[in-house]
Amino acid sequence: MLRGHADRTTRLILIVLGAIFAAIGGAIIAANLSVYASGFSSRTLLENPAASWIGGHSTWFWPIAAAALTLLGVLSLLWLVAILRPARKTGDISIDGSARTTLGSAALRDALTNEIQGYRGVQNAKVRVYGEPTEPKIGVRVNLTQDARVAEVRDRIERQALAHAREALDAPEIPVILDLGVSGKTGPRVE
């Protein structure tokens, strides 16, 4: 949740890796079907021309392999940091596109949280405002009680709480990520 930038990076890297592995797999299948040269499918497992070639060029191959793997390790570390790093919180939201009129993101967070937590079927809610001051984004995580009507609560959050936020900010297109979960607790009952 709330990691759109990291999700995009992850998705892109996985697509590239998937394409590379699919190409390698396709090449092996093609070689096995004797598309490139005949006799490949009848070779033994230990008859490995790649290992023989590396053995013959080990003076320069291994330093280059070490450098490439170090680079790969650094990229993997950056990837991990990008995934684990939370999106930057917004301090003040600009109302008029400048610093003359601002709304504290904590004020918006509290107002939204209080409204959503007042809905029937909501156990608790957590709101986060992040992104740029002129282009804020809202993340809402809501835990519902076990007996909540999920579609009803979701509809109410979208039609009322989030509509109020958009109306207050005069930003009908403000992006919102809504996460709904169900807790193990039932809602309060009056008998």
Added chain:
Amino acid sequence: MTQDRPVQGRPVGSAAPTSTARAERHLAEAAPAPPPEPGDPDYLGDIVVAPQVVAKLAAQAVYEHPRAGSAAPRMFGSVVPGAGHLGIRSSDLTSRPKVSAWIDASVVYIDMSISVRWAEPLGDVTEWIRNTVEDRVKALTGLTVARTRISVTDLVVDGAS
């Protein structure tokens, strides 16, 4: 506290330097007489407007808007516990907000922290407040408001939080 003398003589920026003697002569003829200095028989004294006066005028303008009011101070993003008691300002649409004002010559800078009723369009409310503050300060003190910075630090549900 900054002392201020009300605007007298030509407005700031009206006498831009020019390279021609003709233009300078024209400007000298067009400009009104300089204000009398202390010691002149015509000197009637200075009117000093304190920044607190401007701040109160601005706070009153917010108070008059039914959908805006005072905002409780925040600490680490949360409303200070006990706001509304022990002299700590609470978020209340029927109270005057905290306003700071600075006067520089005949120009005023105003900063205010306010609360607004939840779900009211903030752009409309703050624009009304800014226009009212600028007009009123100009009309009652003769000072020009150069900047009104409005920080909405709380959104209030139904009157008070």
